[in-house]
Amino acid sequence: MKLKLKVNDYDVESEVEPRLLLVDYIRERLGLTGTHIGCDTSNCGACTVLVKFPSSKRFVSLKSCTFFAVQADGCEVKTIEGLSKEGKMHPIQRAFWENHALQCGYCTPGFIMQAYSFLEEHPSPISEEIRRGISGNLCRCTGYQNIVKAILDASKEMGVV
Amino acid sequence: MAITAIFGARVKRKEDPRLITGHGTYVADITPPGTVYVSFLRSPYSHALIKRVDAAKASALRGVLSVYTGIDFKGRIGAVPTGWPITTDPPIKIPEYYPLPLDRVRYQGEPVAAVVAEDRYTAKDAVAMIEAEYEPLNAVVDQEEAVKSGAPQLYDSVPNNTSFVWHLQGGDIEAAFAKADTIVKQRLVNQRLQPTPIENRAVLALYNQGTGDFTIYATSQAPHIHRLLLSSMMKIPEHKIRVIAPDVGGGFGSKITVYGTDAIVGLIAQDLKRPVKYVEERSENFLSTTHGRDHIQYVELAAKKDGRMLGVRVTSYANLGAYLSTASPGVPTYLFGLMLSGAYKISAVDCKVYGVLTNTAPVDAYRGAGRPEATYLVERMTDLLAREFGMDPAEIRRVNFIRKEEFPYTVCVGIQYDSGDYINTLEKALELADYKGLREQQKRLRENGKLIGIGISSYVEMCGLGPSRAVRGTGFALGLYESAVVRVHPTGKVTVLTGTSPHGQGEETTFAQIVAEELGVSIDDVEVVHGDTGAIPWGMGTYGSRTTPVGGGALALAARRIVEKGKKIASGVLEVAETDLVFERGRFHVKGAPSKGLTIQEVALSSYQSDRLPQGVEPGLESTVFYDPSNFTFPFGTHVCVVEIDRETGVVRIVKYVAVDDCGRQINPLIVEGQVHGGIAQGIGQALYEQSVYDENGTLLTSTLQDYALPTAMELPEFLTASTVTPSPHNPLGVKGVGETGTIAAPPAVVNAVVDALSHFGVKHIDMPITPEKVWRAIREHSR
Numbered sequence: 001m002k003l004k005l006k007v008n009d010y011d012v013e014s015e016v017e018p019r020l021l022l023v024d025y026i027r028e029r030l031g032l033t034g035t036h037i038g039c040d041t042s043n044c045g046a047c048t049v050l051v052k053f054p055s056s057k058r059f060v061s062l063k064s065c066t067f068f069a070v071q072a073d074g075c076e077v078k079t080i081e082g083l084s085k086e087g088k089m090h091p092i093q094r095a096f097w098e099n100h101a102l103q104c105g106y107c108t109p110g111f112i113m114q115a116y117s118f119l120e121e122h123p124s125p126i127s128e129e130i131r132r133g134i135s136g137n138l139c140r141c142t143g144y145q146n147i148v149k150a151i152l153d154a155s156k157e158m159g160v161v
Numbered sequence: 162m163a164i165t166a167i168f169g170a171r172v173k174r175k176e177d178p179r180l181i182t183g184h185g186t187y188v189a190d191i192t193p194p195g196t197v198y199v200s201f202l203r204s205p206y207s208h209a210l211i212k213r214v215d216a217a218k219a220s221a222l223r224g225v226l227s228v229y230t231g232i233d234f235k236g237r238i239g240a241v242p243t244g245w246p247i248t249t250d251p252p253i254k255i256p257e258y259y260p261l262p263l264d265r266v267r268y269q270g271e272p273v274a275a276v277v278a279e280d281r282y283t284a285k286d287a288v289a290m291i292e293a294e295y296e297p298l299n300a301v302v303d304q305e306e307a308v309k310s311g312a313p314q315l316y317d318s319v320p321n322n323t324s325f326v327w328h329l330q331g332g333d334i335e336a337a338f339a340k341a342d343t344i345v346k347q348r349l350v351n352q353r354l355q356p357t358p359i360e361n362r363a364v365l366a367l368y369n370q371g372t373g374d375f376t377i378y379a380t381s382q383a384p385h386i387h388r389l390l391l392s393s394m395m396k397i398p399e400h401k402i403r404v405i406a407p408d409v410g411g412g413f414g415s416k417i418t419v420y421g422t423d424a425i426v427g428l429i430a431q432d433l434k435r436p437v438k439y440v441e442e443r444s445e446n447f448l449s450t451t452h453g454r455d456h457i458q459y460v461e462l463a464a465k466k467d468g469r470m471l472g473v474r475v476t477s478y479a480n481l482g483a484y485l486s487t488a489s490p491g492v493p494t495y496l497f498g499l500m501l502s503g504a505y506k507i508s509a510v511d512c513k514v515y516g517v518l519t520n521t522a523p524v525d526a527y528r529g530a531g532r533p534e535a536t537y538l539v540e541r542m543t544d545l546l547a548r549e550f551g552m553d554p555a556e557i558r559r560v561n562f563i564r565k566e567e568f569p570y571t572v573c574v575g576i577q578y579d580s581g582d583y584i585n586t587l588e589k590a591l592e593l594a595d596y597k598g599l600r601e602q603q604k605r606l607r608e609n610g611k612l613i614g615i616g617i618s619s620y621v622e623m624c625g626l627g628p629s630r631a632v633r634g635t636g637f638a639l640g641l642y643e644s645a646v647v648r649v650h651p652t653g654k655v656t657v658l659t660g661t662s663p664h665g666q667g668e669e670t671t672f673a674q675i676v677a678e679e680l681g682v683s684i685d686d687v688e689v690v691h692g693d694t695g696a697i698p699w700g701m702g703t704y705g706s707r708t709t710p711v712g713g714g715a716l717a718l719a720a721r722r723i724v725e726k727g728k729k730i731a732s733g734v735l736e737v738a739e740t741d742l743v744f745e746r747g748r749f750h751v752k753g754a755p756s757k758g759l760t761i762q763e764v765a766l767s768s769y770q771s772d773r774l775p776q777g778v779e780p781g782l783e784s785t786v787f788y789d790p791s792n793f794t795f796p797f798g799t800h801v802c803v804v805e806i807d808r809e810t811g812v813v814r815i816v817k818y819v820a821v822d823d824c825g826r827q828i829n830p831l832i833v834e835g836q837v838h839g840g841i842a843q844g845i846g847q848a849l850y851e852q853s854v855y856d857e858n859g860t861l862l863t864s865t866l867q868d869y870a871l872p873t874a875m876e877l878p879e880f881l882t883a884s885t886v887t888p889s890p891h892n893p894l895g896v897k898g899v900g901e902t903g904t905i906a907a908p909p910a911v912v913n914a915v916v917d918a919l920s921h922f923g924v925k926h927i928d929m930p931i932t933p934e935k936v937w938r939a940i941r942e943h944s945r
Contacts, residue, residue: 019282033190034183036410038359039443043866046359080183093181097173100831103839104665105180106360106410112181131874138866140359140411141665142835143842143903144874 001070007032008082016069022062023047025069026079034080034109035064038138042066045137048110050078050117061117063136080109083116092116092154101150103141111137115151124155168678171831175684176669185408188363188378189440196365197226199426199439200284202274202291203448204266207302207520207859208313209295211264214274219290224283226433228291229275229425231261238428239394241421241484244386245491247636253325256316256518258484260394260421266295267315267483268522269859270448275425277433281440300859304480304517305457315483315518324481324516325490329498331574332509337472341463345545350928351534353455353480353853354846355869356527360410361441362450364423366430374401377427381406381692382416382662383702386639387423388694390487394424402427406692409664413843414526416664417704418451418487447864452853453527455480456493456534462542468552468560472509473501475538481516482523489525490516495635496531496623496705502572503539504583504621504797505561510574520859526704528843529904532622540618540909544916545925554913555591558619558799559584569890576631578621578795579889579897582823586885587619590799590821593883599803599817607921612806613816614918617799618910624898625710625794625891641707642789644698645715647676647723649782651769653762655680655687660700661712662692666900667832668708674828675713675894679720680761681747698785706796706898709828714892715788721893722784727764730782733775734759734767794889794897798822800841802910806918811937813849813915815878820906823885825897830884833899837882840903846872847904848911852930870930919943 003014007030014029026032026049038046042063050059054074083090092115095101102108111134118125118133125133130151131144139147179185202214216228241258261272274291278284299313306312307322315322338344365378375397381387384404392399409416422439430437441450461474479493498512547557562583563570570578591597596615603613626632629640644660657676661668673687680687690696701707724744731749732739735757742749742758750758759767764782767773771780803817820837827833850870854862863869888895908929915931916924922943927935 017282024281027190028192032183033187034185036187036360037189037440038361038410039866041443041865041867044359044443080181084182089178089182096181097177100174100835102177102180103667103835104358104360104411105176105185105408106187106358108180109183127879135873135875138359138871138873140357140413140843140871141839143838143840143880144877145838145879146835148874148879 003070003073005072005074006076008078018068018070020069021065022067022069022072023064026064032079032081036106036109037065038107040065043138044107045114046107046110048113048137050113052076058120059117061114080112083112091157095150095154095157099146099150099153101142101146107137107139111139111147115154119155119158124159127152167674167684168828170829172670172674172684172829174667174670175673176667187360187408187410188365188380191365191378193367193436196436196438197277197279197433198281198284199429199437200276200281200288201272201422202288202293203270203445204273205269206266206295206297207269208298208300209266210298211262211266211273212294212296215292216274219276219287222283222287222290224279225287226277229261230273231259231263234261235263237396238424239396242390242393243485243487243490244638245488245636247325247327247490247494249325249327253490254319255485256319260425268520269861270445270522272422275429277429277437300520302519302521302855302857302859304478304519307517307519308478308515315520319518322518324485324518327494327514327516329510329512329574332472334472334474334509334511337509338463341471342466343464343549345462345542345549347460347542347545347926349458349460349538349541351454351456351458351537352929354453354527354851355447355853355863356413356415356453357871358411358413358415361443361446362416362420363440364426365436365438366427367436368430368434370434374403375427376403376405377423378405378407379423380409380416382412382664382704384662384692384694385660385700386702387419390419391424391427394421395427403695406662412664413528414453414530414704415450417702418525443866444864447869448861449522451486451523451525452482453524454534455524458538460538460542462546464546466550468550468557470505470507470546470561473507475501475512477514479514479516480519480521480524482521483518484523486523486525489523491635491637492526492531497535499574499576500532500535500623501539503536504563504619506563508573521855528840529901530705532901533905533908536620536905537909540620541912544913548920548925554617555587555596558587558617576623577792579792579891580887581621581795581797582885582887583619583797586797586821586823587799589883589885590801590819593821593881594801594803594817594819596801612808612918614804614914614916616802616910616912616914616917618906618913619799620906621795621797622901622905623793624706624796625790626705626707627793628791629789640789641701642787643711643715644700644787645712645719646698646783646785647719649723649765651766653765655682657687657689657716658697659689659691659712659716660697661708662703663708664703666703666708666836671709671828671832672713672716675716676720679717680723682761706900709896710794710892710898711788711790713894713896714790715786717893718788719784719786722786723782726782727761729775729778730764730768731759734773790892792891794825794891796822796824796897796899796902798902798906800906800910802914804911804914804918806915806936808940811933811940813931813936815845815911818878819881821883821885822899822902823887824899824902825889826886826895828896834882836899837903838880840901841880841907842872842877844904844907845877845911848908848929848931850876850930
């Protein structure tokens with residue numbers, strides 16, 4: 001099937017099998033390996049990317065392991081590689097660094113994309129809301145505390161900007 | 162340029178920028194041109210004879226290159242070895258363990274055939290087309306059942322499914338029990354867990370036809386061990402294999418293990434002369450990557466009525482799964498038994514461990530490996546004893562602690578604890594938690610029918626594995642030293658090679674801090690390289706909280722050798738006696754004349770120019786150290802957990818969690834805290850949520866993340882962490898290791914808190930994981 005979409009501001013067109021998962025399309029066809037796979041039951045969230053549907057104005061987070069590539073036809077997709085602008089980290093990325101919010105780093109891109117989507121809807125959250133907001137993503141290293149702190153810090157910085 | 166106090170600073174991690182921008186490189190991310198993919202057919206049965214495997218249809222599928230079954234590798238592939246064949250009398254029985262079994266499967270998920278195809282989807286399609294016929298056999302999954310007569314037998318060569326009976330004795334156990342005023346008995350279950358790194362295992366093998374060399378990218382915690390065992394399984398000489406562990410997404414012990422699948426993938430690469438990749442799916446990870454814990458322990462604790470503990474007697478049934486994996490025999494024995502006197506002056510220990518084979522996935526190290534099982538036992542028993550005497554759980558610990566002035570302290574089983582101040586961490590934790598206030602609050606709330614409980618756990622653990630002389634004595638196949646190379650380039654920039662293999666622990670930063678401090682250079686000028694057997698001297702890898710005490714120790718010594726050599730070179734260039742030179746903040750200068758000197762960068766350049774080197778000094782500025790520590794290290798601490806229990810639903814909520822840990826000197830407190838957080842999270846996971854569940858047929862019911870309850874951010878509280886610093890005298894840095902403290906300390910802290918909350922009902926013990934149902938039932942049963 002023909003697939004036409006925008007990924008990290010680039011227009012891409014591909015011929016894909018209908019069953020190809022979006023995460024495999026992103027990783028294997030586009031070579032954007034920053035998006036990871038940690039399960040195949042949409043529990044872990046390592047594959048979280050942002051998608052802007054044609055009918056919508058904003059990016060929402062989506063677990064790309066349970067979404068067909070063809071379902072993203074006509075969408076805009078943002079992956080972790082597309083978050084930094086001109087080599088400058090996004091405030092969420094910076095906050096993850098500052099707060100030691102990652103250890104092995106495998107779940108991190110998913111968390112950052114989820115945080116992006118969450119902060120769009122909750123620009124000034126409290127810790128409990130953040131915990132709920134990231135509860136669809138699993139981290140086995142950090143115990144989440146520094147991730148929550150990082151998102152809180154990012155929200156403050158983004159609020160100022 | 163002067164850098165001071167980089168050691169001990171909260172430095173942001175050097176590895177982070179690549180990981181938070183999506184530019185990390187994990188094994189699954191690497192796809193050389195021409196890569197083909199392996200998918201495994203796995204047994205649906207936990208115990209069955211393989212009657213027929215017909216791959217004709219699968220092989221005919223377009224895009225399929227080859228299908229392998231056990232017979233295709235017969236004689237060509239060696240057995241999966243265990244690296245820790247412990248010494249027992251009679252000797253340990255090690256059953257044959259082949260990467261692809263020939264005629265019989267012994268756990269659900271054991272690989273039966275391997276399909277190679279041009280892409281992953283086709284490989285999976287083909288797996289579904291293989292026709293496999295099995296004759297199911299009776300299975301046994303529970304270790305206590307497995308040792309009974311009449312139980313299904315996994316191997317003719319292992320009667321009663323008992324691989325070994327290990328017996329450890331220290332002190333006079335009979336005398337201890339004879340002197341006792343009371344004996345507290347309890348059966349404790351330390352349930353089976355699934356380590357669950359978020360990155361599943363992956364392997365990518367490349368074969369070079371020109372040289373006959375293999376390059377194998379693997380999700381490994383110990384690439385050199387990986388190479389050695391792969392060499393043995395693949396029957397390829399060790400020097401023809403290069404193993405690379407790039408970024409690795411967590412391991413928690415499960416990636417120490419070397420798996421047969423990796424050897425299969427390597428040999429297929431040789432056959433097809435193409436890069437071959439296998440990436441595990443989560444369900445495969447849960448079915449066949451090693452699990453952890455799984456002890457059933459019968460414990461007796463003897464004590465005087467003033468609360469002094471005299472002796473511990475333990476019989477433990479350790480479920481090893483269907484085969485002996487890389488380190489599995491040593492985990493439930495030495496790493497467990499040696500810690501059974503905990504932080505206390507217990508003068509006698511008697512521990513018998515049955516190593517039992519069952520129709521379940523192999524069990525091996527999981528974060529803490531043996532020591533959480535020991536600490537849970539000691540700390541639960543201590544609470545049960547306190548309860549027996551009506552003593553405050555804090556007080557009974559004070560009474561029994563080894564005192565600060567008694568270190569080094571040799572415990573009854575013979576190991577020598579290095580240093581400690583156990584009362585100090587206890588008091589600090591109690592103060593931070595407001596223990597007194599909590600007890601009053603508890604009393605008040607109880608009167609209103611509200612249930613809160615306070616749990617204490619004071620632990621000591623054995624880390625920094627370890628002195629080779631000691632570990633070799635346990636049957637471990639190799640020593641446990643570590644290697645380090647410090648290479649100062651002509652420009653003065655530094656490359657560090659370490660034989661450890663960090664995969665989240667942050668040593669690219671902490672090791673750079675060590676070298677920056679020792680050499681007086683900027684941390685930005687130090688690059689830490691790990692995980693490549695092609696570049697790095699033999700190393701033992703990352704586990705057992707050994708990376709910093711042993712690998713960091715090696716590194717500090719290597720850096721100090723650079724300074725020694727640098728001083729010789731500087732003395733030649735400056736034409737002054739070596740004894741007249743001092744090294745400070747990256748500069749060699751003449752005593753009393755600081756203006757006359759050379760920076761380490763200048764010395765490095767001189768060392769490569771080599772025309773002004775003193776007699777007998779070789780060119781270059783590089784040092785290699787293999788460091789074997791003189792002893793283990795013994796981090797310790799106290800955790801306090803406060804829980805609130807909903808008496809209607811049985812739901813346990815952690816309302817406060819305080820951790821005071823002492824891991825010796827800290828190189829980077831930011832990273833230390835992170836390690837503590839993550840460990841506590843896993844410990845809470847064990848206490849309240851996680852458990853591998855097999856049904857009686859050996860079917861794993863927790864084979865997806867839908868079923869295996871990994872804690873999310875919603876289940877975990879905010880942790881309050883603090884530390885004390887008691888340096889270890891056993892390594893050049895005074896560090897002790899901190900990777901496992903959380904999984905060791907947290908389970909008993911949480912369980913003690915839950916039982917404390919329910920104590921007035923008469924509840925004495927609940928086995929982990931403490932689910933709402935168990936709590937609800939306990940309240941019901943005791944309220945009648």
